[in-house]
Amino acid sequence: MVKKPLAGIKVVGLTWYVTGPQITKTLAAYGAEVVKIEGHTRHDPGREYPPYKDNIAGLNRCGDFNSYNTGNLSIALNLAKPRGIEIVKRLVARADVVVDNFAGQAMPRMGLGYEELRKVKPDIIMLSACMQGQTGPYATLPGSGGHLVALSGFTYITGWPDRQPAGPHGPYTDYIGPRFCLTAILAALDYRRRTGKGQYIDVSQYETSIHFLAPLLLDYTVNGRVAGGMGNRCSYAAPHGAYRCHGKDRWCAIAVFSDGEWSSFRKVIGNPPWSKDPRFGTLLGRKKNEDELDRLVEEWTVNYPAEQVMTMMQSAGVAAGVLETNQDMMEHDPQLKHRHFFRELDHPETGPYHAPGSAFNLSRATYELKRAPLLGEHNEYVLKELLSMSDSEIAKLSAEGVLE
Amino acid sequence: MMDNEKSRGMLSPYRVLDLTDEKGLLCGKVLGDLGADVIKVEKPGGDAARSIGPFYHDEPHPEKSLFWFAFNANKRGVTLDITTVDGQDIFKRLARTADFVIESFHPGHMQKLGLGYRALSKINPRLIMVSITPFGQSGPYRNYKAPDIVATALGGYMYPTGDKDRAPLRISHHSQAYLHAGAEAAVGAMIALHHRQITGKGQYIDLSIQASVVQNTFVHTSLWDMTKTITERGGVTRNIKGRQIWPCKDGFVTWYFVGGAQGVRRCPGLVQWMDSEGFADDFLKGFDWSTFETAALDPEVLNRIEEPTARFFMRHTQAELLEGAVKYHTTIFPINTARGIVESRQLAAREFWVEVEHSELNTSITYPGAFAHCSETPPQIYRRAPLIGEHNDEIFRGELGLSPEELLRLKEAKVV
Numbered sequence: 133m134v135k136k137p138l139a140g141i142k143v144v145g146l147t148w149y150v151t152g153p154q155i156t157k158t159l160a161a162y163g164a165e166v167v168k169i170e171g172h173t174r175h176d177p178g179r180e181y182p183p184y185k186d187n188i189a190g191l192n193r194c195g196d197f198n199s200y201n202t203g204n205l206s207i208a209l210n211l212a213k214p215r216g217i218e219i220v221k222r223l224v225a226r227a228d229v230v231v232d233n234f235a236g237q238a239m240p241r242m243g244l245g246y247e248e249l250r251k252v253k254p255d256i257i258m259l260s261a262c263m264q265g266q267t268g269p270y271a272t273l274p275g276s277g278g279h280l281v282a283l284s285g286f287t288y289i290t291g292w293p294d295r296q297p298a299g300p301h302g303p304y305t306d307y308i309g310p311r312f313c314l315t316a317i318l319a320a321l322d323y324r325r326r327t328g329k330g331q332y333i334d335v336s337q338y339e340t341s342i343h344f345l346a347p348l349l350l351d352y353t354v355n356g357r358v359a360g361g362m363g364n365r366c367s368y369a370a371p372h373g374a375y376r377c378h379g380k381d382r383w384c385a386i387a388v389f390s391d392g393e394w395s396s397f398r399k400v401i402g403n404p405p406w407s408k409d410p411r412f413g414t415l416l417g418r419k420k421n422e423d424e425l426d427r428l429v430e431e432w433t434v435n436y437p438a439e440q441v442m443t444m445m446q447s448a449g450v451a452a453g454v455l456e457t458n459q460d461m462m463e464h465d466p467q468l469k470h471r472h473f474f475r476e477l478d479h480p481e482t483g484p485y486h487a488p489g490s491a492f493n494l495s496r497a498t499y500e501l502k503r504a505p506l507l508g509e510h511n512e513y514v515l516k517e518l519l520s521m522s523d524s525e526i527a528k529l530s531a532e533g534v535l536e
Numbered sequence: 537m538m539d540n541e542k543s544r545g546m547l548s549p550y551r552v553l554d555l556t557d558e559k560g561l562l563c564g565k566v567l568g569d570l571g572a573d574v575i576k577v578e579k580p581g582g583d584a585a586r587s588i589g590p591f592y593h594d595e596p597h598p599e600k601s602l603f604w605f606a607f608n609a610n611k612r613g614v615t616l617d618i619t620t621v622d623g624q625d626i627f628k629r630l631a632r633t634a635d636f637v638i639e640s641f642h643p644g645h646m647q648k649l650g651l652g653y654r655a656l657s658k659i660n661p662r663l664i665m666v667s668i669t670p671f672g673q674s675g676p677y678r679n680y681k682a683p684d685i686v687a688t689a690l691g692g693y694m695y696p697t698g699d700k701d702r703a704p705l706r707i708s709h710h711s712q713a714y715l716h717a718g719a720e721a722a723v724g725a726m727i728a729l730h731h732r733q734i735t736g737k738g739q740y741i742d743l744s745i746q747a748s749v750v751q752n753t754f755v756h757t758s759l760w761d762m763t764k765t766i767t768e769r770g771g772v773t774r775n776i777k778g779r780q781i782w783p784c785k786d787g788f789v790t791w792y793f794v795g796g797a798q799g800v801r802r803c804p805g806l807v808q809w810m811d812s813e814g815f816a817d818d819f820l821k822g823f824d825w826s827t828f829e830t831a832a833l834d835p836e837v838l839n840r841i842e843e844p845t846a847r848f849f850m851r852h853t854q855a856e857l858l859e860g861a862v863k864y865h866t867t868i869f870p871i872n873t874a875r876g877i878v879e880s881r882q883l884a885a886r887e888f889w890v891e892v893e894h895s896e897l898n899t900s901i902t903y904p905g906a907f908a909h910c911s912e913t914p915p916q917i918y919r920r921a922p923l924i925g926e927h928n929d930e931i932f933r934g935e936l937g938l939s940p941e942e943l944l945r946l947k948e949a950k951v952v
Contacts, residue, residue: 137731150754162727183755183762195758246911265909268885273862277754279869282790287781287871289708290697296781296788297871300707301696301769302754311719312566312907316915318726319546319570323913325733326549331912339888340907342877344715346606351590352874353889353902354602359590359874362708364685367589372685374694374703383703385689446680453686455704458760458767461692461750470675473747474757486761488751491717492724492743493672495653497731 136163137497141321142227144169144220145204146244148176150277150303151261151337152233153200154310155317159229160203161490161499167223167514168204170507171211172536176201179507185482192481192506199487201504202477207515208508208536215534217243222519225252228324229259229317236262236271246332255330257320261313265336277303277337284341289348291361298361305341312340370418371397374455375430377438383455384433384441394418396448401432462486477503511535545571546913550635550729553577553627554611555618558585558711559745560640560668561607562718567636567725568610569907569915575931576611577618577627580950582924588710592897598924599896603710605921607718609892609903613922614931615952622951624650629936631656631663635738636725640668643678653740664728664738666721672744682745684711691749696756696767704769716748778838781871784849788871789857791849793841795828803828805866806845815848878902892920928952 141164145156153168153176160166170176175191178200184193192198209216221244224230230249232239239245239260246258263280264270281287281304291297316333324330342349348359364373366387374383388394398407406428411417418425433441438454445452456465462474471493474486490499515521515535529535548571554564555577568574576583585607586598593600617623628651631637637656639646646652646667653665667673670682671690680686688694688706691713698705706712724741732738750757759765780792793803803825810816819840849857854870861868870876883889890905906915932938932952946952 135734137727137734139734158723158727162730181755183759183765185762187763193762195762196755199758264882265886267909268882270862270882275867275869279790279867282871283869285872285874285877286707287790288788288873290705291708292699292702292705295699296783298698298705299781299790299871300705301693301756301767302752304707304752304754306754307716307752308719311716311723315566315570315719315722315726316546316908316910318723318730320910320913322726322729323546329912331910333911334909335907336886336909338882339886339904343904343907344712345874345877346904347588347590347603347710348874349878349904350602350606350901352878354592355590355594357590357874359709361705364703364706365708366683366685369683374685374689374705376703383689383695385685385694387683387685389683449681451681451683451686453680453682453689455689455695456692457695458692458753458756459764462757462760465690467671467675467677467690467744467746468750471672471744471747473750482762486757488753488757489747491720491745491747491751492666492741494724494728494731495740495742496735496737497727497739 134496137494138162138164141165141229143167143229143231144223144227146230146232146234146239148233149178150196150200150306151309152231153178153204154307155231155259155261155313156204157200157202158314158490159317161501162497166204167518168201168206168505169209169211169220170206171208172507173210173212175208175507185485190481195485198479198482198485198504202487202501204505205510205514206505206508207511210534210536211242213532213534215529215532219519219529219534220244221249221252223514224249224256226518227253227256228321229257231259231261231313231317233261235274236264236266238262250330253330255324255328257317257324257330257333259313259317259333259335261309261335261337263336264338266334277306280305280337280341284338285345285348286341289359289361292363293361305337308344309335309337309340312343365422368415370415370422371425371429373426375426375433375441377433377441378436379438382438384438385453385455386429386433386441386445387451389451393450397445397450400444400448400450404432475501477501479503480506508536544913545916546910547572551575551633552636552638553630553634555637555639555641556668556718557583557640558588559670559714560638560718560721561585562715563638563666563668563721563725564611565607565609566719566722566907569917571913574611575630575927576608576613576922578613578615578924580615580617580925580952582615605901606903608921609917610919611922612927612930613925614928615925617951618649618651620951622946622949626932626936627651628656628659632660634660634663635729636664636666638666638668638721638725643667643669643673657738660738662732662736662738664725664732664741666725666741666743668717668721668743668745670745672747673742677746684713687711687713687745688749691746691752692756693749693752696769698769700768700770713745713749716752717743717745720748778833779842782846782849784852784854784857786853787873789849789854789868790871791845791868793828793838795825799825799828802866805864806868809860809864809866810844810848813848813851815844817844820844890917892917894920896923925952
């Protein structure tokens with residue numbers, strides 16, 4: 133049986149909310165050992181973010197926490213106590229990677245900065261992913277992913293031109309950073325393999341996120357232009373938008389880019405007289421009369437279920453897609469089912485739950501999700517098996533309130 | 537030819553052959569930032585992505601696309617028609633010594649050309665091949681077209697985005713979905729690189745753009761899984777019923793009233809500031825944030841809190857509100873535009889922006905720089921995006937040993 137890609141890699145995670153856990157999730161899924169440092173006095177606030185299973189609150193019942201923290205071992209330590217910090221350092225001493233996404237400068241303040249951790253493990257690879265980076269005037273300014281979406285420009289470009297910006301769903305930037313962070317960690321591991329050197333990777337989520345806006349930033353630095361929201365329009369395609377379909381709040385996206393697609397589109401909708409109007413015959417004409425075009429398209433789509441609009445269009449070679457709800461994605465989407473994207477995991481408190489999986493499949497390795505841990509579930513395992521502590525040592529830590 | 541700086545990068549020993557179009561360009565860019573030798577392989581005449589704007593001085597030209605510049609910096613470029621037998625032959629010769637091949641053609645296309653993973657891995661068993669497609673290599677949607685709006689719709693990200701009274705929205709301009717896919721493809725490539733250390737062999741990576749989008753769900757899939765509730769759109773943070781986007785003197789800011797521990801931390805500072813400028817009445821000053829709960833709130837009470845706040849914000853610029861937020865320990869952030877980002881004090885202090893030479897335009901352009909600060913091997917912008925066929929000589933003649941006559945012949949036959 134072939135070893136997993138990251139077998140033998142040991143990770144210490146001081147992670148909370150989304151970004152940190154999203155990083156360690158992938159590492160664990162490919163075989164790394166991930167120890168998540170938590171506590172009862174101070175636990176991952178991501179455990180307290182609704183929705184909970186059946187809307188009943190509980191630190192082990194949080195849907196998102198259980199999706200992001202798969203494969204983590206959980207040890208509950210009181211990091212306000214020096215012995216707690218010492219245990220973290222003992223874990224680092226045997227580890228390859230440390231990941232944290234606390235606020236800027238939080239780790240050094242706790243005595244767990246890179247310079248400290250290097251002393252216990254000279255070749256450690258440490259990655260910190262905070263909102264704006266570990267240095268600079270705003271390094272320690274607190275803020276959530278929701279704030280960063282606004283700061284990093286995504287809110288401003290999501291909206292209709294005739295009203296204030298709407299902004300994307302959720303802390304969108306929380307999902308960009310982890311992708312860059314994972315690549316950096318894995319590349320750093322390879323660099324260490326070749327040279328013996330670890331390093332400190334100081335990630336500003338602000339910086340990683342705005343790479344997704346690079347063309348618009350260049351448009352400003354070169355052309356002085358400030359790009360705003362365009363609704364659902366595309367400057368070189370029409371029709372291009374989300375059209376209301378039959379049913380309550382059901383929509384299908386349709387996008388026509390070429391003459392051939394326009395001709396196919398017209399055929400699908402039954403070649404109505406309006407569609408033969410020369411006003412709509414060219415791209416320039418359709419863009420000029422786009423409000424009317426959109427209205428006419430929707431007069432057709434509103435009669436059909438979104439799924440039917442999609443299949444009719446795609447069969448004819450026209451790009452179209454249902455605006456899937458969460459229910460659609462998890463219950464109906466045949467492609468996600470084909471890819472076995474959502475993984476069912478059993479859980480002692482919530483019962484079976486479904487965690488999102490990987491966007492890619494490797495031909496020689498499997499992506500394996502193990503359920504998220506209960507708080508402090510692996511206290512004994514981590515101290516006894518990983519740190520070879522004796523029962524009496526462990527009992528002492530409990531008595532001192534270091535182990536929670 | 538790699539200069540000294542590049543030879544210090546995390547990925548400097550590795551070569552990437554990048555066949556991607558718009559759907560996968562970011563993958564090679566990220567690997568190039570980390571020092572890999574990335575060769576962008578375009579069809580003769582240049583890749584279609586060169587026609588995507590915005591453009592340098594709004595001049596639409598294949599060598600002036602700012603979109604192309606952004607995602608192809610750190611790559612050298614060759615032109616090669618891999619649908620020809622001569623082109624396939626040359627590509628295979630390059631693949632012999634490459635570590636990664638990344639492509640984003642329609643499923644089955646590379647196989648049809650004799651350049652699928654099976655064929656290439658016979659030539660180079662250590663090769664890692666990454667295929668980026670809208671839905672993956674197989675399955676019922678395998679042949680579906682997916683421009684960004686369709687990928688985002690089927691990825692579940694459009695439905696919960698936007699205002700309740702209108703259609704759901706996508707994030708405007710260039711495709712975000714393709715960037716998630718490209719960035720995730722780099723992750724896959726790195727996992728496979730690690731695996732190669734154990735097995736001695738490369739492998740094939742099948743990446744779905746749709747799945748990359750589904751990963752961006754916040755609370756979205758949990759809502760269904762845990763409570764069988766469909767996510768509603770409207771607002772950044774689902775549990776907040778009050779306003780989140782507020783106009784100010786020169787744009788918009790994000791701020792929302794909360795209760796509980798967070799509220800006690802954030803709200804009094806704002807009220808204190810408002811009071812110092814005469815905007816806070818006794819109701820606001822005496823408000824108990826610890827018991828405040830927007831979800832269960834009486835709209836009249838919410839209005840009494842929000843109305844003076846709205847007037848207060850209108851008196852100040854984004855910059856003033858951010859500085860004030862720092863001073864008064866509250867969390868107001870600008871809804872930044874490109875201008876606000878480029879003028880950011882924080883990014884300047886981090887030396888984020890880099891000047892990249894564009895000798896062909898007789899200028900240099902300010903680019904976003906390293907995506908992380910790394911103490912040993914910082915990511916860098918080593919070079920601008922390639923011109924069409926810019927490195928044909930360097931690679932086809934310099935490395936593969938084609939003679940000038942052979943290269944000329946191939947050029948005339950439109951193979952390069």
